[in-house]
Structures are given as C-alpha cells and as structure tokens.
Amino acid sequence: RPMALLVQKFGGTSVGSVERIQAVAERISRSRDDGHDVVVVVSAMGHTTDELTGLAAAITDTPPQREMDMLLASGEQVSIALLAMALNQQGVAAVSMTGPQVGIVTESTHGRARILEIRTDRIRGHLAEGRVVVVAGFQGTSSGVGGVAEITTLGRGGSDTSAVALAAALNADACEIYTDVPGVLSTDPRKVADAQLMDEISCDEMLELASLGASVLHPRAVEIARNYGVLMVVRSSWSDAPGTRLTSRRGRPLNQAGLELGSPVDGVEQMDHQAVIALSHIPDQPGIAARLFETLSGAGINVDLIIQSTHEGSSNDITFTVAEADLEAARSVSQTVLDSLGGELAAEGGMTKLSISGAGIMGRPGIAAGLFHCLSQQGINLRLIATSEVKVSCVIDADSGRKALQAVQEAFDVADAQVELNPDLSSSDEPEVRGVALDRDQAQLSVRHVPDRPGTAAALCSALAERGISLDAIVQSERQHGDGSRDISFILRKEDRSRADVALAPLLAQWPGAALEEGESIARVSAVGAGMPATPGTAGRMFRALADAGINIALIATSEIRTSCVVAEQDGVAALQAVHAGFGLGGQEQHTAQGSASPLDS
Ligand code: ADP
Ligand code: ASP
Ligand code: MG
Numbered sequence: 349r350p351m352a353l354l355v356q357k358f359g360g361t362s363v364g365s366v367e368r369i370q371a372v373a374e375r376i377s378r379s380r381d382d383g384h385d386v387v388v389v390v391s392a393m394g395h396t397t398d399e400l401t402g403l404a405a406a407i408t409d410t411p412p413q414r415e416m417d418m419l420l421a422s423g424e425q426v427s428i429a430l431l432a433m434a435l436n437q438q439g440v441a442a443v444s445m446t447g448p449q450v451g452i453v454t455e456s457t458h459g460r461a462r463i464l465e466i467r468t469d470r471i472r473g474h475l476a477e478g479r480v481v482v483v484a485g486f487q488g489t490s491s492g493v494g495g496v497a498e499i500t501t502l503g504r505g506g507s508d509t510s511a512v513a514l515a516a517a518l519n520a521d522a523c524e525i526y527t528d529v530p531g532v533l534s535t536d537p538r539k540v541a542d543a544q545l546m547d548e549i550s551c552d553e554m555l556e557l558a559s560l561g562a563s564v565l566h567p568r569a570v571e572i573a574r575n576y577g578v579l580m581v582v583r584s585s586w587s588d589a590p591g592t593r594l595t596s597r598r599g600r601p602l603n604q605a606g607l608e609l610g611s612p613v614d615g616v617e618q619m620d621h622q623a624v625i626a627l628s629h630i631p632d633q634p635g636i637a638a639r640l641f642e643t644l645s646g647a648g649i650n651v652d653l654i655i656q657s658t659h660e661g662s663s664n665d666i667t668f669t670v671a672e673a674d675l676e677a678a679r680s681v682s683q684t685v686l687d688s689l690g691g692e693l694a695a696e697g698g699m700t701k702l703s704i705s706g707a708g709i710m711g712r713p714g715i716a717a718g719l720f721h722c723l724s725q726q727g728i729n730l731r732l733i734a735t736s737e738v739k740v741s742c743v744i745d746a747d748s749g750r751k752a753l754q755a756v757q758e759a760f761d762v763a764d765a766q767v768e769l770n771p772d773l774s775s776s777d778e779p780e781v782r783g784v785a786l787d788r789d790q791a792q793l794s795v796r797h798v799p800d801r802p803g804t805a806a807a808l809c810s811a812l813a814e815r816g817i818s819l820d821a822i823v824q825s826e827r828q829h830g831d832g833s834r835d836i837s838f839i840l841r842k843e844d845r846s847r848a849d850v851a852l853a854p855l856l857a858q859w860p861g862a863a864l865e866e867g868e869s870i871a872r873v874s875a876v877g878a879g880m881p882a883t884p885g886t887a888g889r890m891f892r893a894l895a896d897a898g899i900n901i902a903l904i905a906t907s908e909i910r911t912s913c914v915v916a917e918q919d920g921v922a923a924l925q926a927v928h929a930g931f932g933l934g935g936q937e938q939h940t941a942q943g944s945a946s947p948l949d950s
Contacts, residue, residue, distance in 0.1 A: 352521035353475075354379060357389040357485065357511035361528040362585035363427050364394035372585065373434035375526075376480060380440055385475045387518065389485045389511040390431055392423025397486075397504070413458035417487075417501045421447070424484035424507070432482045442480040445470070447499070452488035452510065454500045461488060461500035462568070462608035463509070466517035485510040508569035513607055516576040523578050525565065526585040531592030532557075532564055534933040535784045539921050542934035546782065551596040552738045553782050553876050555707060556910050559737040560874040561787035567737065568608065571707035575599055575610070612712050613760040615705040617768045618753050621672040622652070622699040624731055624743060625682055626826040628665040630691035634900045637666060638891035640685050645885030647681050649674045652701070653734045653741065654887055654911070656904035657794075657823045657837045663691070666904070667732060667826045669743060672697045694826075699731065700749035703741035703908075704760060710820055713813035716740045720806035722759040728752055729802050733822045736907035778879035780886045781931040785874050786924040790820070791845045792867030792903065792914060795852070797833040799859055807855055808836060815851045817844045821872075821905035821912060833861065837903060839872065839914065870902065871920025873927055874912040881908050893930025899923050 356376065363369050372390075379386050391397075400419050404411045411419075428444035435442035451467030474481045485507025490498045502509050508525055515523035532554065533543040549557075551574035558567040564582065573580040577599020583591025600614075630636060637656060644651055654668040670678045679695040686693055702723075709715050719740055723730065728751075732743035744752055757767060798804050805824060812819060817840060825835040840848055849864065856862045873894075880886050887904075890911050894901055899922065903914035915923045928934060 351383045351385065353385045353387070353518060355387045355389065355511050355515040355518065355520045355523045357507060357523070357525050358391070358585060359507065359527045360391040360394055360396070362526055363390050363431065366430070369427070369430050369434050373431060373438050373440070375585070376435060377438050377440045380480065386480045387471060387475070387514055387520070388431065388480060388482045389507055389514060390424065390427045390482065391485050391507040393427050396423040396426070414498060417458045417499050420501050421484070421487040421499050424486055428482045428484045435480055435482070440480055441478055442482055443474055444482040444484070446484045447487035447510070448489035448497070450483055452513070453491050454488035454502070456490035456495065456498065456500065458500055460503040461490070462606070463488060463502070463513045464491065464606040464609065466513055466607065468517050471518065483510065483514065502568070503566070505563065505566040506568070508566040509572065512569040512572040512578055512580060515578045516572055516602060516607065521579065523573070523580045525580065525582045527564065527582065528585065529564065530584045530587070530589055531582045532562075532783070534782070535924060535928050536562065536786065539786060540925050540928045540934070542936070543928070544933060544935040546592050548593040548595050549782055550878055551594050551707070553878055553909060554594055555737045556874070556876040557783050557785050559711065560872070560876070560910070560912065561785040562783065567708060567711060570594065572608065574707045576602060611706070611761060612709060612715055613704045613706040613762060615766045615768065616753065616757055616760070616762050617703040617705065617771060618749060619701040620746060620749065620770055622669050622701050622743060623672045623675040623678070623695065623697040624667060624669050624699055625678050626665065626667045626694045627682060627686060628692045628827045629663045630666065630686070630689050632662045632664045632900070634898060635895035636664070636689065637901055637904065638888060638895040640666065640682065641888030641891055642885070643685055644678060644681050645888045647677055648884065649678050649681065650884040651887060652881070653732060653743070654904050654906045655732060655734070655823050656901065657825050657835065665825060665827050669699070669701065669732065698746045699743050700746045701741050701743050702749070702752050702756060703739050704756060705739045707738060709740055710735055710737050710818055713809070713816060713818035716819065716822070717806060717809035717813040718759060719756065720809055721803075722755050723752055724803035724806045726751055726755050727802055730805055730824065733805060733824055734905065734907045735820060735822055736910050738909070739907055741907060773881040776879045776882035779877050780879045780883035781875045781877040781933065783876055784924060784927050784931070784933065785876070786920050787872045787874070788917060788920055789842050790839045790870060790872055791842045792837060792839050792870045793848065794835055794837040794865040794867060795856070796835050796863050796865055797829055797831070797859065797861040798836050800828060800832050800834050805836060808852070811851050811855050812840070812848060815847055817848055817851060821903065823903060823905055831861065837867070839870070868902070869917035870914045871917045871923065872912050872914050873920065873923040874910055875927055875931065876910045878909050880911070887911050889930055890927055893926045894923055897922055897926035899926065
C-alpha cells in the first residue's frame with residue numbers, strides 16, 4: 349500500500365486510563381508499521397473536562413472566560429504527554445504539542461473560538477524526521493494581533509474540529525475519528541438500544557444530525573470536512589471494523605480568509621411554482637398532523653415544507669407547501685380532513701421558494717438575519733421560513749422572485765455558477781431517513797403580536813445575532829390577530845435563553861402590543877435523510893409514529909432534508925424511540941456505547 353498521511357483522533361473514553369492510552373499507542377504503532385505518517389489528536393482523559401468545569405463551578409458561577417480556557421486546556425496537555433510517552437515506550441518516536449505550540453491560530457473569543465489558520469511547518473518538520481506528532485485537541489491560541497496571544501478553546505466536543513482542521517491544513521489523506529461506538533449509528537445507542545451502524549453518510553446529513561443532537565461529531569468538524577473535501581471516517585477505538593465514511597462533494601481550496609470562516613453561503617436555489625396551504629384553528633390533539641399528511645401522501649401529493657406553531661388557546665395552525673400543480677388536489681384533500689375536524693382553510697399559488705445553502709448556516713447567527721434583512725430591503729414579505737443547518741429557505745410571492753434572487757446573490761457574493769433554478773428533486777437513491785436525533789438543550793420562545801410587514805423577522809434575528817445568539821426553527825404563524833399582527837416562535841439554546849430577553853427588549857418596546865411568551869420545556873426530535881425531498885409521505889410517517897405513541901406535537905418545522913417535531917421534554921426519549929422504530933431503522937445488532945464494554949475492562 350502506498351504511504352499516506354493520516355490524522356487520527358482519539359476521544360476522551362478512548363484515552364480514559366493508562367491501559368487505554370497504551371492500547372491507543374499500539375494502534376498508532378500499527379499504522380506506522382504500515383508505513384503511514386501519523387498526526388494524532390487527543391481529547392482530555394475520560395471526564396476530565398467535566399471535572400474541571402465542576403471545580404470552576406464550585407468557586408464561581410461566572411468564571412472569567414480567559415481563566416476557563418486556561419483551566420480546560422490543561423486536560424488535553426495531560427493526555428498528549430502521556431500518549432507520547434506510551435508511544436516512545438513502545439519504540440515509536442513521538443512528540444507532543446499543545447495547540448499554541450503547533451500554531452493553531454483562532455479567533456480571540458474564549459470558549460468557542462473558530463480556527464483561522466494552522467501553521468504546519470513544525471508538524472511537518474517532525475514528520476519528516478520520522479516522528480508521530482501528538483497534538484492537543486480542543487485548544488488553540490489567539491493570534492495576538494492588536495493584543496496578546498492567549499490560549500483559547502473551541503467549545504465542548506471541539507477535538508473533532510481540531511483533527512479535521514489539521515487534516516485540511518496538512519492536506520492529509522484521511523481524518524479518522526476513533527471513538528467508543530462503531531461509527532455513526534442511526535441514533536444515539538444510549539437512548540435506543542437497536543441503533544444501527546451506517547456504512548456512509550453525506551456531510552450535509554451528518555451536519556444536520558450533529559447539530560440536532562447527535563453528539564458523536566462536533567458539527568464544526570463536519571463543516572470543515574464538507575467545505576474542504578476532507579475524507580473523514582468515524583470508527584471504533586477497540587476494533588478494526590471500517591466504521592462510517594462521510595461523503596462530500598469536491599471541496600474548495602483552503603481559505604486564506606480563515607479556515608473556519610470564509611464564505612459560509614455557497615449556493616442559492618430558487619424553486620418556482622409553489623403553493624401554500626394553511627389550515628387554522630384545528631384541534632390541538634395527537635394524531636391530527638398524522639391524519640392530514642397520511643391522507644395527502646395517499647393522494648400522491650408530495651409535501652415540501654411543513655410548519656405548525658402553537659397558539660394561545662387550544663387550537664393549532666398547520667401550514668405546508670406543495671408544487672403549484674398539486675394545489676387543487678391538496679386543497680380538496682385538506683378540506684375533507686377539515687370537514688370532520690372543524691377549522692379554516694386557505695390555499696394560494698403563485699409562490700416561490702428562495703434558499704441559501706452552506707455548511708453551518710444556523711451556527712452563524714448573522715446569516716439568516718442577513719437573508720431576511722436583504723429581502724426586507726426589497727420590500728418583500730416572508731410568507732414562510734424554514735431553517736436547517738445547511739439551508740435557510742423563504743417562501744415569497746413569485747412576482748418578487750427574480751428581484752429577490754438577484755439581491756440575495758449580491759448580498760452573499762454568490763457566483764452565477766452557484767445558483768440553481770428549479771432543481772429536479774423527483775428522483776434520489778438516498779434513503780428517506782438515515783438517522784434520528786434528540787436535542788434536549790433547547791428552549792422555545794414566542795413573540796406574540798409582531799407587526800405583519802417586511803423586516804420584522806429580520807429585526808428579530810438581527811437583535812439576537814448581534815449578541816451571538818443563533819436561532820433554530822423560526823416559525824412565523826399564518827394566523828393573524830385582529831390587528832393584523834402575527835406570532836413568531838423560535839427555538840434557541842437553553843443557555844442563551846436569558847440573554848435573549850435582554851436582546852429582544854428594545855425591539856418589543858417598538859412594537860405595540862408585542863410580548864414575549866415563555867414556551868414549555870421542550871425536546872426536539874428530528875429525522876434526517878437526503879432522500880426526503882423525493883419521497884412522499886415521510887412527514888406523515890413521522891407524525892403517525894408519534895401519534896401512535898400518544899405523543900402530542902407542539903411545533904413542527906421541516907426543511908428539505910429534515911423534519912423536526914417539538915414535544916414536551918418528558919416525552920423526548922419515547923419520541924426518539926417511536927420515530928426510530930417508525931422508520932424501520934432498528935435492527936438485530938445492539939450497539940451500546942462501548943465505554944464499559946471495552947475488551948480492556950474484562
Ligand atoms: P469522544 O469522547 O470519542 O469524542 P463522544 O462522547 O463525544 O465521544 O461521542 C460518542 C458518543 O456519541 C457515543 O458514545 C454515543 O452515545 C453518542 N451518540 C449520539 N448520537 C450518536 C449517533 N447517531 N451515532 C453514534 N453515537 C452517537
Ligand atoms: N475535552 C473536550 C470536551 O470534553 C473536547 C473533546 O473531548 O472533544 O469537550
Ligand atoms: Mg466527542
């Protein structure tokens with residue numbers, strides 16, 4: 349076999365004890381025997397990072413962020429030194445390096461710094477002299493421009509990002525993420541015992557899953573792999589099984605403007621001839637959404653975006669889009685369902701869907717805000733908003749379509765070659781659902797009585813973005829209050845919840861009657877699959893699984909390759925299990941997290 353340059357990353361569990369560090373050293377030694385050059389990235393041992401966080405919390409609720417980074421970065425400094433010793437002990441020449449020693453240059457934002465640049469000369473020097481280089485994950489150094497260079501960390505789980513970034517910077521042949529599961533599974537094996545291993549998954553799907561709660565990979569690691577075309581594999585630290593391969597399109601050249609920055613939007617898409625169907629004042633009880641979307645798919649109608657939001661009182665609104673050609677059929681099917689339930693129906697064609705795409709869009713709060721702002725500047729009202737980690741879509745009047753496209757292309761500096769008009773979604777050999785995930789770190793908020801005019805969604809998102817708060821699943825109600833105002837609901841990270849109040853206060857003061865309403869504790873269960881747009885009935889099957897489990901859906905938000913339902917927090921795990929089983933993702937084999945089942949423990 350030809351010699352390759354490999355980046356191998358070992359997570360906390362994999363280096364959790366001296367025995368495991370020795371086992372990892374043996375594995376690296378085998379790669380050396382095969383003739384490969386190896387750069388290793390390690391996390392802190394076991395639960396070290398949690399323990400360090402606990403120590404800080406015992407002293408203060410508000411530790412200075414600089415000191416937090418000083419503290420947390422120490423964990424990885426222990427494991428790199430021990431692993432380098434273990435390698436040397438086994439006769440493999442190795443040297444350990446901290447992030448600052450390598451020159452992993454990041455933004456100066458403590459606690460969640462993005463990587464700007466990786467200097468590779470010191471690493472290459474060691475490799476050329478035959479050494480394995482063991483690099484501390486999760487940490488870097490701010491550049492010191494306009495100040496002093498400081499130790500930074502990338503955010504919890506960030507060692508994956510260190511590894512993929514190194515692979516991109518070194519132009520490595522592969523980045524292997526070794527962990528305590530056999531690879532990427534159809535869901536979290538700690539919550540669903542019969543989760544199944546995937547041979548491969550696209551970066552777009554993985555990015556969605558990772559941001560929706562699949563903690564097996566840091567979402568930013570997947571972003572880097574997608575953007576730069578890094579060949580990435582997730583596999584078990586305890587076996588030689590091949591694991592899961594992440595597939596991506598051809599990457600772009602390394603970005604001089606900043607490895608993790610660069611242009612976050614790399615495509616614009618427009619779908620003409622769309623129709624919006626809005627059902628309002630329908631009963632809020634389990635099974636309604638299932639019945640509606642099953643009936644629609646039974647009639648052969650492929651539904652695209654679906655939005656359901658909560659309202660004061662006990663009724664629901666469900667809004668969805670279909671191709672204009674299906675408008676009449678969808679209207680009459682919906683009417684039949686409404687006949688037995690009560691409620692109102694509005695249906696309207698002549699719509700266009702405009703989307704921007706790129707890796708990690710929702711992780712960068714300014715992007716969605718920028719899109720909404722750009723459209724509001726053109727006087728365009730947003731009929732429907734759908735967000736995902738790889739795409740933000742707006743449904744607008746078709747009359748404004750071309751004008752909107754041009755404005756958005758300019759605002760995000762997107763070349764003509766990256767614009768897709770009316771892409772064909774009719775066929776796909778991808779699975780409709782590849783995996784499901786559960787996220788319990790989210791809170792739901794509603795702003796009631798938002799004025800119905802261009803710019804309100806933009807103003808909301810911008811106010812939050814300015815404070816670094818990113819939103820997810822922004823749902824604008826179709827229903828209008830007596831004064832013509834609407835409600836906007838959204839989901840955000842729990843930890844950002846209290847800062848959101850502060851960020852939104854000035855805005856709410858400008859909107860007469862507007863008020864913030866606290867949602868209940870929520871869990872979000874999501875299904876992700878690249879074949880979803882081409883498969884009618886996916887949403888109906890998901891809602892059916894939840895209905896049959898007796899779980900009520902508080903909010904529905906879909907985008908092309910994902911369907912998310914917000915449920916009560918205590919229903920979260922049951923919802924995940926129901927959806928996993930509902931899509932037939934379970935199997936015979938049990939893949940419990942191997943933390944305690946490592947051969948080393950027996
Ligand atoms: P490491 O310390 O190696 O980085 P992590 O704990 O960060 O490991 O990630 C591995 C864990 O991710 C697994 O033990 C598993 O419980 C969890 N997980 C969540 N969703 C998935 C999924 N879809 N596939 C595999 N593992 C998952
Ligand atoms: N040690 C860090 C953490 O626990 C980084 C990582 O493990 O990826 O978050
Ligand atoms: Mg991890």
